[in-house]
Amino acid sequence: MVERQISSLTRRRLFQVAGALALGDVHRPVSALAGTTASGLPSNASQRHARAQTGLLIDGVREICTRLAAGGWRDLLLDVTGNVMDITAVGLVSTLRQPLTTIDRIAPGFEDFSLEGVSGIEPGSPARSLLYHALASPSVFTDRAGDVLSLFPTPAELDTVENYVYGVVPPSLEAIHAQAPGAPLAVVVFALEYRSGPQTVHGKHADLNFSRTGHARLGNVGPRYDAQRRAFLPLIADDPHSFPVQQPARATQLLREDGRVTGVATADITVAATWVVDAGGGQHWLARQLDIRRRFASPRLIARYGYARGPYPVPYEGPEIRSDEHGWTWTAQVATDLYQWTRLSFSENDPGRDTPPAVFRALTALGPPRGADVRWRIVERPAGRGYLCSGDAATVLDPASSHGVLRALMSGMMAGHVITECERGAVPAAAAIRDYHAWIMNQFDTDVTALGDFYRSLDKPPHWVLPATSLSTLSS
Numbered sequence: 001m002v003e004r005q006i007s008s009l010t011r012r013r014l015f016q017v018a019g020a021l022a023l024g025d026v027h028r029p030v031s032a033l034a035g036t037t038a039s040g041l042p043s044n045a046s047q048r049h050a051r052a053q054t055g056l057l058i059d060g061v062r063e064i065c066t067r068l069a070a071g072g073w074r075d076l077l078l079d080v081t082g083n084v085m086d087i088t089a090v091g092l093v094s095t096l097r098q099p100l101t102t103i104d105r106i107a108p109g110f111e112d113f114s115l116e117g118v119s120g121i122e123p124g125s126p127a128r129s130l131l132y133h134a135l136a137s138p139s140v141f142t143d144r145a146g147d148v149l150s151l152f153p154t155p156a157e158l159d160t161v162e163n164y165v166y167g168v169v170p171p172s173l174e175a176i177h178a179q180a181p182g183a184p185l186a187v188v189v190f191a192l193e194y195r196s197g198p199q200t201v202h203g204k205h206a207d208l209n210f211s212r213t214g215h216a217r218l219g220n221v222g223p224r225y226d227a228q229r230r231a232f233l234p235l236i237a238d239d240p241h242s243f244p245v246q247q248p249a250r251a252t253q254l255l256r257e258d259g260r261v262t263g264v265a266t267a268d269i270t271v272a273a274t275w276v277v278d279a280g281g282g283q284h285w286l287a288r289q290l291d292i293r294r295r296f297a298s299p300r301l302i303a304r305y306g307y308a309r310g311p312y313p314v315p316y317e318g319p320e321i322r323s324d325e326h327g328w329t330w331t332a333q334v335a336t337d338l339y340q341w342t343r344l345s346f347s348e349n350d351p352g353r354d355t356p357p358a359v360f361r362a363l364t365a366l367g368p369p370r371g372a373d374v375r376w377r378i379v380e381r382p383a384g385r386g387y388l389c390s391g392d393a394a395t396v397l398d399p400a401s402s403h404g405v406l407r408a409l410m411s412g413m414m415a416g417h418v419i420t421e422c423e424r425g426a427v428p429a430a431a432a433i434r435d436y437h438a439w440i441m442n443q444f445d446t447d448v449t450a451l452g453d454f455y456r457s458l459d460k461p462p463h464w465v466l467p468a469t470s471l472s473t474l475s476s
């Protein structure tokens with residue numbers, strides 16, 4: 001039993017084995033497990049079994065390739081690889097492992113395939129496996145002529161190919177330990193998604209992204225998988241009573257009747273709603289649609305920010321925030337060899353406003369700095385008939401307030417609470433709107449006061465926080 005677990009190490013099997021070993025550690029040493037050597041490497045019998053298991057994995061991949069070939073995938077992959085990678089070839093194992101001298105990264109959907117990928121299957125690396133990329137990437141859905149392929153892989157089929165990538169050369173526990181010498185081995189469960197290059201954490205090429213928690217949605221209908229998008233959709237377009245969220249979807253128009261907000265329209269659908277909550281951030285989408293003015297409690301403030309890749313030359317001692325006469329800079333390490341900086345300039349005369357801070361100059365900048373308008377502001381009517389604004393859609397402060405995310409969560413919860421109370425008849429709509437409005441104003445006033453106090457406490461406070469700002473002095 002243990003031998004079977006150790007020898008058939010696909011990614012998911014690895015979790016199971018590691019879990020079994022973690023539990024086993026309590027009772028007996030790993031070397032006492034049948035089928036392993038003292039080093040923890042699979043024994044000869046286990047290796048033989050591993051080969052058998054890999055054989056089973058390629059059978060699954062072959063079935064998938066045969067099914068999808070008819071949907072245009074054989075021709076597509078031949079086209080992209082200069083007629084070399086034939087997914088219906090008799091010797092599929094060697095076809096998938098052979099080095100490819102041609103990979104056309106101009107073909108639609110292959111632009112963001114890893115430059116380090118040189119074969120159909122790269123053991124242990126889905127992102128460098130051309131077959132996995134083609135099947136899993138939401139950007140690969142047409143042939144070169146732009147005709148949509150007629151078949152797409154199912155989630156189970158993507159799992160099978162992924163298992164083959166990880167299982168074609170089964171790793172030993174020793175090899176896994178060697179990736180992080182001295183660190184304890186733990187079992188973790190991640191939600192994963194294969195994303196296009198710009199949406200990955202490193203932003204270099206398409207890759208698997210991992211999250212400690214997956215998105216979970218409560219709904220009244222079963223899961224809907226859109227195979228072409230390689231994604232689950234949480235909305236049925238022609239059923240307005242299903243859970244009204246769809247991704248991607250950009251609200252394009254606010255629906256109104258007799259001065260009351262009655263829903264939103266996107267490019268694809270129209271959603272009628274008793275209440276619309278704008279959680280769309282500091283662009284104040286809903287307020288703009290309704291021509292609601294904003295009131296400002298600071299001059300124009302732009303937070304510029306960027307990322308830089310390491311290694312950092314000396315042990316990094318951040319995160320830290322430093323202020324000077326022109327503004328403040330926040331620096332932090334956000335992942336191994338990945339650093340983030342934010343610069344808030346008190347005025348446009350700040351000499352350091354467009355460049356990464358000196359402490360990160362030895363690192364490689366990931367793209368140009370980006371900017372966000374963080375002028376302290378509030379929409380004049382954050383609640384009204386049929387709508388509520390929450391988070392940055394209602395109020396914005398600069399990042400030194402340090403709880404914009406908390407504010408967004410809290411106001412979202414308050415919006416939910418207000419709507420529930422109103423809909424169950426506990427509070428008249430007019431009172432609910434008034435209370436929410438007062439709550440948002442009150443939060444903003446408190447935050448402006450606290451942030452003003454913070455800036456006034458600096459050695460060289462910006463001139464515009466003197467004297468104390470209050471809502472009564474806000475400019476429109």
Ligand SMILES: Cc1cc2nc3c(=O)[nH]c(=O)nc-3n(C[C@H](O)[C@H](O)[C@H](O)COP(=O)(O)OP(=O)(O)OC[C@H]3O[C@@H](n4cnc5c(N)ncnc54)[C@H](O)[C@@H]3O)c2cc1C
Pocket residue numbers: 249250251252279280281282283285303304305342372374390391392393399402403404405406408
């Ligand atoms: C540089 C910087 C650093 C910051 N650091 C911190 C920090 O350390 N801690 C902290 O708590 N806060 C921080 N903040 C503030 C924080 O990011 C925001 O307050 C918070 O993200 C607001 O959340 P939100 O959900 O209201 O808006 P957002 O996070 O902006 O989310 C709005 C979402 O709505 C989408 N959207 C917009 N328009 C539409 C439309 N028409 N249709 C459909 N979708 C739409 C957007 O694409 C976006 O995904 C920082 C802000 C900046 C600029």
